[in-house]
Amino acid sequence: MNSDSLRAKIRLFVEQPLGQGQEIALSQGHAHYLFNVLRQSIGTQIALFNNRDGEWLAEIVAGSKRGATAQCRAQSAPQRSPPDLWLLFAPIKKARTDFIVEKAAELGAARILPVQTELTNSERIRQDRLQAHAIEAAEQCGGTFVPEVAALTPLPKLLADWPENRALIFADETLSEGARLAPLPPAPAAILIGPEGGFSGGERSRLRALPHVHPIALGPRILRADTAVVAALTLWQSQQGDWR
Amino acid sequence: MNSDSLRAKIRLFVEQPLGQGQEIALSQGHAHYLFNVLRQSIGTQIALFNNRDGEWLAEIVAGSKRGATAQCRAQSAPQRSPPDLWLLFAPIKKARTDFIVEKAAELGAARILPVQTELTNSERIRQDRLQAHAIEAAEQCGGTFVPEVAALTPLPKLLADWPENRALIFADETLSEGARLAPLPPAPAAILIGPEGGFSGGERSRLRALPHVHPIALGPRILRADTAVVAALTLWQSQQGDWR
Numbered sequence: 001m002n003s004d005s006l007r008a009k010i011r012l013f014v015e016q017p018l019g020q021g022q023e024i025a026l027s028q029g030h031a032h033y034l035f036n037v038l039r040q041s042i043g044t045q046i047a048l049f050n051n052r053d054g055e056w057l058a059e060i061v062a063g064s065k066r067g068a069t070a071q072c073r074a075q076s077a078p079q080r081s082p083p084d085l086w087l088l089f090a091p092i093k094k095a096r097t098d099f100i101v102e103k104a105a106e107l108g109a110a111r112i113l114p115v116q117t118e119l120t121n122s123e124r125i126r127q128d129r130l131q132a133h134a135i136e137a138a139e140q141c142g143g144t145f146v147p148e149v150a151a152l153t154p155l156p157k158l159l160a161d162w163p164e165n166r167a168l169i170f171a172d173e174t175l176s177e178g179a180r181l182a183p184l185p186p187a188p189a190a191i192l193i194g195p196e197g198g199f200s201g202g203e204r205s206r207l208r209a210l211p212h213v214h215p216i217a218l219g220p221r222i223l224r225a226d227t228a229v230v231a232a233l234t235l236w237q238s239q240q241g242d243w244r
Numbered sequence: 245m246n247s248d249s250l251r252a253k254i255r256l257f258v259e260q261p262l263g264q265g266q267e268i269a270l271s272q273g274h275a276h277y278l279f280n281v282l283r284q285s286i287g288t289q290i291a292l293f294n295n296r297d298g299e300w301l302a303e304i305v306a307g308s309k310r311g312a313t314a315q316c317r318a319q320s321a322p323q324r325s326p327p328d329l330w331l332l333f334a335p336i337k338k339a340r341t342d343f344i345v346e347k348a349a350e351l352g353a354a355r356i357l358p359v360q361t362e363l364t365n366s367e368r369i370r371q372d373r374l375q376a377h378a379i380e381a382a383e384q385c386g387g388t389f390v391p392e393v394a395a396l397t398p399l400p401k402l403l404a405d406w407p408e409n410r411a412l413i414f415a416d417e418t419l420s421e422g423a424r425l426a427p428l429p430p431a432p433a434a435i436l437i438g439p440e441g442g443f444s445g446g447e448r449s450r451l452r453a454l455p456h457v458h459p460i461a462l463g464p465r466i467l468r469a470d471t472a473v474v475a476a477l478t479l480w481q482s483q484q485g486d487w488r
Binding site: 106107140143221222231241243 | 461462463474479487
């Protein structure tokens with residue numbers, strides 16, 4: 001028997017503070033999910049987390065069509081926030097953008113920033129829908145942290161306000177193979193993955209002019225943007241993050 | 245101007261030998277794709293590869309509804325086959341299985357072996373459809389190699405015939421965090437990713453009894469199977485493969 005058996009299988013992200021005996025009002029959406037989708041009832045044990053107080057085992061103590069109440073019984077895991085790594089990516093087709101957000105949450109990005117570049121096709125994103133994907137991924141991967149999905153921001157604006165101490169790792173498809181794959185810089189850091197068409201010459205010049213920029217080459221084949229996101233997050237987490 | 249500008253954007257995998265002046269008969273499917281989907285015509289330059297002869301620039305010299313002919317003009321890239329790394333995975337939901345095959349081809353797996361484990365839901369796969377996904381991924385990622393997608397094979401049969409010198413890296417979710425993330429064993433090697441439910445106790449014991457087995461833990465969060473595939477392939481390629 002491993003430790004998973006002692007933990008509730010149903011995990012929900014909530015906004016409220018969690019603590020011994022605390023009663024948590026669950027939303028109509030959560031009530032629908034618990035009672036209609038999962039066919040649960042009063043007395044079911046669930047796990048709650050809120051990005052601050054770790055994971056709490058809680059019992060459903062009341063419920064209706066309009067909501068439910070859960071009461072915290074005991075902390076089942078400590079708060080565990082990911083290292084200070086941002087993911088910046090240029091939105092692509094819907095399914096692959098959803099996928100990128102899901103994977104970034106699973107792999108432990110602290111913030112997710114959709115970026116508009118010169119060769120980005122999308123001019124808008126559904127920020128609320130992407131945030132919901134990040135929540136669902138965190139609920140399913142057993143984490144206690146949901147990364148914030150920021151609003152779509154033009155790359156020049158992001159670079160103009162770039163924090164001086166934050167390393168910026170970017171996948172540069174013009175770099176010769178194998179160049180600077182490792183070591184990657186430590187936190188605070190950010191990974192930037194461009195659109196399928198890559199960065200423009202002007203963008204690449206601006207990126208290279210930043211103080212803590214770190215271009216990397218991800219192997220001899222051309223990776224799709226979604227693959228490059230997972231590959232770059234994996235390399236950073238294994239070298240500098242919480243996989244060590 | 246980078247080297248991509250000198251290379252044809254349309255890339256097709258074919259079975260026939262490629263060489264100077266060689267005429268290649270393209271299939272009805274290829275003809276439909278070239279003439280109807282991409283709106284190309286006689287005289288278009290395309291790139292061909294066949295897993296053996298590198299990439300060849302070829303010109304479409306004849307075409308009809310039933311097929312097309314291309315003639316090789318010059319070799320545009322040398323043959324580049326991936327290192328001897330197999331990916332073994334337990335099929336999951338259709339879209340995520342497709343995704344795994346696509347990513348394995350992009351990331352440079354030499355063979356893809358769908359495996360039936362005790363907790364695998366799927367009892368069959370569409371081998372031809374998965375092979376077509378691998379071909380499409382290789383065409384799009386600029387590679388010159390398409391990994392073979394093998395038939396679905398039960399895990400005990402695979403392990404009974406396991407080649408003695410091939411290291412078997414498997415993601416073991418019961419392993420304590422950070423254990424044995426690196427270094428990974430060199431080629432010949434294989435990565436095995438289990439189904440969402442993990443391996444059974446019996447399977448885990450059989451795996452651990454193999455001579456060159458190497459269990460790894462992929463970070464503190466629970467990764468979905470498709471994420472674990474990309475993460476494990478990335479780690480191996482960056483440590484032992486052709487990303488160095």
